[in-house]
Amino acid sequence: MNRRNFLYSFSFTAAAIIIGGCDKDSKNNGDTAGKLNESQKLPSKLSKNETDDMFKPFTQELKIPKEINFETIAKGKFNAQKSLVAIYKDKKTEVLTFQGDLPNPTIRIKKGDKFELDFTNSLEKATIIHWHGLIVPEEMDGHPKDAISTQETKEYRYKINQKAGTFWYHTHPHGRTGEEIYYGLSGLYIVEDEDEKKLNLPSGEFELPLIIQDRRFDKKANLIYKETELDHNGVLGDVVLVNSTPFPYKNVKNTKYRLRILNSSSARTYRLAFEGIESFTLIGTDGGLLEKPITVKDIVIAVAERIDIIIDLKDKKIGDTITLKTLGFKEASNFATNEKYPSLGAKMDIIKFKVTQLSTNNSAQLPRKLSSILKMKESDASKTRTITMEIIEGGIWTLNKKPYDMERIDERVKLGSTEIWEIKNTAHMAHPFHIHGVHFQVLDRTSKIDFPTDKGWKDTVLVMPVETVRIIMKFTMPGLFIFHCHILEHEDHAMMANFLVE
Numbered sequence: 001m002n003r004r005n006f007l008y009s010f011s012f013t014a015a016a017i018i019i020g021g022c023d024k025d026s027k028n029n030g031d032t033a034g035k036l037n038e039s040q041k042l043p044s045k046l047s048k049n050e051t052d053d054m055f056k057p058f059t060q061e062l063k064i065p066k067e068i069n070f071e072t073i074a075k076g077k078f079n080a081q082k083s084l085v086a087i088y089k090d091k092k093t094e095v096l097t098f099q100g101d102l103p104n105p106t107i108r109i110k111k112g113d114k115f116e117l118d119f120t121n122s123l124e125k126a127t128i129i130h131w132h133g134l135i136v137p138e139e140m141d142g143h144p145k146d147a148i149s150t151q152e153t154k155e156y157r158y159k160i161n162q163k164a165g166t167f168w169y170h171t172h173p174h175g176r177t178g179e180e181i182y183y184g185l186s187g188l189y190i191v192e193d194e195d196e197k198k199l200n201l202p203s204g205e206f207e208l209p210l211i212i213q214d215r216r217f218d219k220k221a222n223l224i225y226k227e228t229e230l231d232h233n234g235v236l237g238d239v240v241l242v243n244s245t246p247f248p249y250k251n252v253k254n255t256k257y258r259l260r261i262l263n264s265s266s267a268r269t270y271r272l273a274f275e276g277i278e279s280f281t282l283i284g285t286d287g288g289l290l291e292k293p294i295t296v297k298d299i300v301i302a303v304a305e306r307i308d309i310i311i312d313l314k315d316k317k318i319g320d321t322i323t324l325k326t327l328g329f330k331e332a333s334n335f336a337t338n339e340k341y342p343s344l345g346a347k348m349d350i351i352k353f354k355v356t357q358l359s360t361n362n363s364a365q366l367p368r369k370l371s372s373i374l375k376m377k378e379s380d381a382s383k384t385r386t387i388t389m390e391i392i393e394g395g396i397w398t399l400n401k402k403p404y405d406m407e408r409i410d411e412r413v414k415l416g417s418t419e420i421w422e423i424k425n426t427a428h429m430a431h432p433f434h435i436h437g438v439h440f441q442v443l444d445r446t447s448k449i450d451f452p453t454d455k456g457w458k459d460t461v462l463v464m465p466v467e468t469v470r471i472i473m474k475f476t477m478p479g480l481f482i483f484h485c486h487i488l489e490h491e492d493h494a495m496m497a498n499f500l501v502e
């Protein structure tokens with residue numbers, strides 16, 4: 001059987017798994033796709049130059065999110081709202097924002113400080129913010145059950161009680177997370193601490209957040225979300241936004257840069273590498289700094305994962321260009337996706353760094369030791385649980401064959417206990433597995449693919465097709481939390497479960 005033709009089709013009313021024999025012209029691309037193709041022809045009235053300019057990559061400068069820095073302000077304010085934003089120069093795109101513009105602000109806060117933010121929901125439907133990777137009390141975590149209605153305000157108040165790291169925030173309403181993040185409701189969340197400060201890592205203009213999201217636009221610069229049934233396998237786009245800027249460029253100096261990279265795409269896993277530099281250095285993962293820097297040539301980053309890397313441009317001269325690209329990661333899936341857009345295996349250039357200035361001080365070395373990570377041992381665990389990732393009859397993505405039920409408690413965990421979770425993927429598609437309220441370490445995995453990120457603290461781990469990954473963690477926060485697949489279209493369609501720590 002041709003692997004590409006292993007096709008999975010899903011709809012709310014009727015769902016079916018169709019194996020083999022479906023080619024490009026198959027009916028499974030459906031009437032919907034046909035209609036949208038038609039409507040996409042309409043904007044061809046625009047002059048050729050206009051559309052060329054709009055889609056000409058690497059002509060827009062990277063936007064840098066403004067910051068809400070809790071060193072200078074006491075309380076933040078977010079208001080989820082519809083906004084018109086210039087993603088493409090001279091064109092307005094209807095999006096969702098927290099403060100009227102994209103990218104949304106980066107939150108920066110120190111360990112030990114108090115986070116205070118009032119969140120108002122000005123959307124038509126209920127929603128809630130989740131602080132991804134932050135270990136906070138249940139009522140602050142943004143469980144979908146706590147979604148607030150339109151025009152309501154929720155006061156988030158909690159203390160930062162974890163080490164430095166790159167986290168993020170996004171809304172998490174039941175069944176609508178994919179759409180809300182797609183249209184804009186996410187941002188970066190940086191925790192700092194004294195230990196990290198002593199390392200003198202590149203900072204200020206030399207610390208760049210790169211929030212990567214693939215998106216679809218029509219020629220009027222409107223965002224397009226789901227188009228065909230195949231999009232229920234995961235929405236992939238042909239335009240890669242970095243900090244809400246399509247295929248941007250960034251002028252740089254010939255020195256070291258710290259790049260905090262977040263993949264907040266809907267479904268795309270990237271295998272990131274650079275053209276212009278052979279290797280780069282991984283210094284941190286989801287949960288903060290590694291023990292020691294790791295030199296890599298490329299690195300896989302699944303949805304919701306973060307990598308903290310250093311690139312060294314000291315051998316570059318003015319006029320040189322360094323391109324961050326994805327080499328594609330076709331290993332992630334045998335499932336068909338919407339053929340109008342680049343598949344998971346597609347190679348794409350993402351952002352170009354142009355050396356425009358020389359640095360007077362570019363010889364600083366990276367510290368050999370970054371932090372201490374106490375390695376958790378299997379013998380620390382009092383229990384092993386198995387979580388399976390499967391498609392059940394009706395073509396529904398689930399965990400343990402049970403479609404998500406907000407009222408059902410799926411797992412009960414003893415507060416303070418350490419457990420091993422064995423995540424078994426039975427499907428031929430990789431799923432990023434995320435748990436709220438805890439950080440974990442990866443014990444082992446059955447596939448041979450090397451994930452350098454497995455060496456650090458994690459809150460999200462990619463489980464490859466028909467792979468089992470074992471993770472170990474200590475549950476220190478009591479309450480009801482969730483774990484789920486972070487392919488947004490999968491979590492919205494039932495690949496999620498509740499666990500109670502008591």
Ligand SMILES: [Cu+2]
Pocket residue numbers: 397430431432485486487490491495
């Ligand atoms: Cu999934």
